[in-house]
Amino acid sequence: MQRVDGVVDKDNRDIVDNNSAQKLTQVEIEALKRSGMKGGDLIKHIVENSESWNKRTKFSQEKYLKKKMQKYAVTFEIKKPTALELCEAYTQTQPQRILSLRADTLGLMMQMANINQESRVLLIDKTRGLLAGALIEKNVKEILHVELGGGGQQIKMQTDILMEYNFHPYQQKRLSHTHISNIQKTFPGPTVPADQRDPFLTKLAPAQKHYYNSVIFLHDEFHPIEIIDAVFDLIQPSAPIVVFHTHLHILSQLRDHLTISKMTIMTKLEELWTREQQVLPMRTHPHMSMHGASGFLFSGIKVL
């Protein structure tokens, strides 16, 4: 790229926005496209027929060309499906499918949950496998996906996004599923008397108690207080608990509950503010339009 310091010798005082600068009509351009004219030649032709071209500044001409390139010389790149690429693609096209989780927040979640190859993750999410895939990418030891709702019937999670990662089946073996009702039966809490407990499931309890060393929760149909309470016995003391929600207040309720009950310390409630920057000589500034709501993240450390 060439340095173009101080080339602002023109301005837009003589440019009239009445759609008359371009001498070619849309019909003529379409005809040229159909005649098989290449993108580059077509853009050159359009520039030659633009009355305003010579009145534009160098920066403006660059921007004009870029716009025309996007329109008439479409290029694309084939990318490997990774958590980063999938998350960014869904954020742009269908954010509701991943509950508006943004790539920057997903990155922070992984760090706050201390994800590494020794992690045994208790995952409670509704992102159709986006998070499960992000964890498999990091080669974690084990993921237990907890299903909610469905009256105990629906054990399998929705995995359409997980499929898009193109994982080898052996990579997905570390992902197992259970329903929250099984956990409730195994760990009924002190309120249920011993003779009313399921004897078979109670036998399983020691193996699962304090087993998982990371907890990630991302769900919009169930309140995190209820769910974190239900799975609390499975969490290893000193393990991080990370909860994402698009609504701040839900998380402050959760924080309030967990701190007052002395279940967690080092609680943090935060929101990321990520701005992409346009970096060009003499034209560096944050992008004009961006995704402005990153959602909120609660994190805390379980203590005994």
Next chain:
Amino acid sequence: MEATTQSSIYTYKRDNLIKEGDLVFVYESADSIKQITMKRGAIYNNKFGQFPHNEIIDQAEFGQKVYSKQMKGWVYMLRPTSHVYTNSLAQRTQILYTPDISQVLFRLELKPGLRVVESGTGSGSLSTSIIRQILPQGHLFTYEFNAVRAEKAREDFEGKLGFKGLVTVTHRDVLSNGFLLKDEESDTILVSENSIDAVFLDLPRPQDAVEHAYKVLRKQGRLCNFSPCIEQVQKAVEQMAHVGFYEIRTFETLSRDYITSHLTFESINKKTEEEGDAEVKEAGAGAGAGAGGRRQQKQREKGMVAELPRADIRGHTGYLTFAIKF
């Protein structure tokens, strides 16, 4: 060095008991977290009194409350995580904090097995997080031009963190000498051209290191540059485009922190006894539930939970630029 027998701080132990040689984070309060290595016979002292290691080793669990010998207060014994490590390490330089670190790790798409180059090493805050992502087969080559800092970082990595064999600390000015690396003793090449998966730069003149980074990166390898000043970013980006990086994107990421409080309001119709708001204090170490605690509890029950953005925040840390080698 005894480090060879020591497992890394991220080795997972099922029984959760604190063992001799373990690095433990002592949580005294939200602002005071200390790193200690468990050693028989040693004693940890703080304002609550003495905490003999002998009474912790093989007896206390991670996440457990431990009282001082004098019973004047307690601390929590925590298992190391990258986030807590970043917030409790001895700062020898300005360090990267968790929000930026998380973006670096995620956008460089670090995963087990990758070979990563980093410069400068600084206090080793980011290095520790990188190693955690790439172990056990990966390797970090980190370069630092300050001899004392390089030595201190090596001590940390090979000593208390147990990262021996996972990281190579080199004392070198990479701006003039680049990243190519050879082990002089065994005459083996450690870093050759096109052999590195990701490079991270945090240097005073990043534009001078971009070409060196390009040289050692493999095709499709990723570069990340952290610079606090936009002028550095402009020069670095220009150089990246010049030497052949593509998809060059620059981000600024800040974290906004929220305080949760209980608010009570007076009514124009009815007089209330409770006034003002009481911030929800964390179950802080040593802070007993005395009369004050009970009053706070009472206020909590009455008031409503509300959030307040923290006022003293980091308004700027730096710009992160990512690029891919063509």
